Amino acid sequence: MAAKKGPKSEVAAHDVGGASLAGKSALVTGAGRGIGRAIARRLLELGARVSLVDVDEAAVRDAVAEYGGDTIAIRADVTEEGAVAGAVSTSVDTFGGLDIAVNNAAISTATAAPIARLSLSYWRRVLDTNLTGPMLVSKYAAPHLARRNGAIVNLASTRALQSEPNSEAYATSKGGLVALTHALAISLGPAVRVNCISPGWIDTSEWEIRGQRKMPDLSPQDHQQHPAGRVGRAEDVADLCAWLVSDAATFITGQNLIVDGGMTRKMIYQE
Numbered sequence: 001m002a003a004k005k006g007p008k009s010e011v012a013a014h015d016v017g018g019a020s021l022a023g024k025s026a027l028v029t030g031a032g033r034g035i036g037r038a039i040a041r042r043l044l045e046l047g048a049r050v051s052l053v054d055v056d057e058a059a060v061r062d063a064v065a066e067y068g069g070d071t072i073a074i075r076a077d078v079t080e081e082g083a084v085a086g087a088v089s090t091s092v093d094t095f096g097g098l099d100i101a102v103n104n105a106a107i108s109t110a111t112a113a114p115i116a117r118l119s120l121s122y123w124r125r126v127l128d129t130n131l132t133g134p135m136l137v138s139k140y141a142a143p144h145l146a147r148r149n150g151a152i153v154n155l156a157s158t159r160a161l162q163s164e165p166n167s168e169a170y171a172t173s174k175g176g177l178v179a180l181t182h183a184l185a186i187s188l189g190p191a192v193r194v195n196c197i198s199p200g201w202i203d204t205s206e207w208e209i210r211g212q213r214k215m216p217d218l219s220p221q222d223h224q225q226h227p228a229g230r231v232g233r234a235e236d237v238a239d240l241c242a243w244l245v246s247d248a249a250t251f252i253t254g255q256n257l258i259v260d261g262g263m264t265r266k267m268i269y270q271e
């Protein structure tokens, strides 16, 4: 595990429904790229001190070098209990406590082999990463969060609710995460609020490591099929996450909030 204090921040403030996270400390898993990186940045912009955790050490170091401020990079695999315990304790020791834990790290490829050829090792790897990882982070973070009326946000998926073929492992992991969310909300409340966000199609091309970023490659049809008129951006999820962990959302717990531009509300029967 490596922890590194970043340089001073130049990140500008950004308003998210008036939410402020000044004085709060956060831990975000899978923060090296994609939605997790966008969440870490938004929490930082709103005044939080942020521990960026990822199994990809180069990616979190790149994020800390880019965003600076009160950030640290922690290399940890969320499937390993000792590594998770160490990441939480490094974060608490560095920032003097913990207010926010975001379980975002995942094997994010939704489809795999057909069930008849699905390997047990792949199934276990997806469940370990996407479901057991959030359980472990919650286990070690909960006592610290409880001391500060903290909040957990889990990143599930609309695939917890609907499927395409050959997505059994991913869909199951996300369905389990929705259930873990309400179970934890009841067990840890009222001291700790626990919610999850289920994104739909979120383009993350611009949230890669510096030097690996691309412009989104999306067609008009990609955008137009969404009732909201466009494919989602990492910022859409990051804004909701920041608001959910703020004091503006203290009456919301145990919920699964869907951020999909309306796709799960759209009838798609063919004529």
Ligand SMILES: NC(=O)c1ccc[n+]([C@@H]2O[C@H](COP(=O)([O-])OP(=O)(O)OC[C@H]3O[C@@H](n4cnc5c(N)ncnc54)[C@H](O)[C@@H]3O)[C@@H](O)[C@H]2O)c1
Pocket: 029, 030, 031, 032, 033, 034, 035, 036, 053, 054, 055, 056, 059, 076, 077, 078, 079, 103, 104, 105, 106, 107, 108, 129, 133, 155, 156, 157, 158, 198, 199, 200, 201, 202, 203, 204
């Ligand atoms: N992008 C989408 O369209 C979309 C849609 C629905 C849900 N989601 C969910 O949102 C979250 C982020 O998605 P994304 O597209 O940004 O993913 P991504 O694949 O771009 O990034 C995932 C990050 O998690 C890290 N990671 C993977 N396994 C890890 C482990 N064992 N320990 C620590 N870190 C690990 C990776 O190194 C990577 O940096 C995931 O939970 C994903 O399932 C994404």
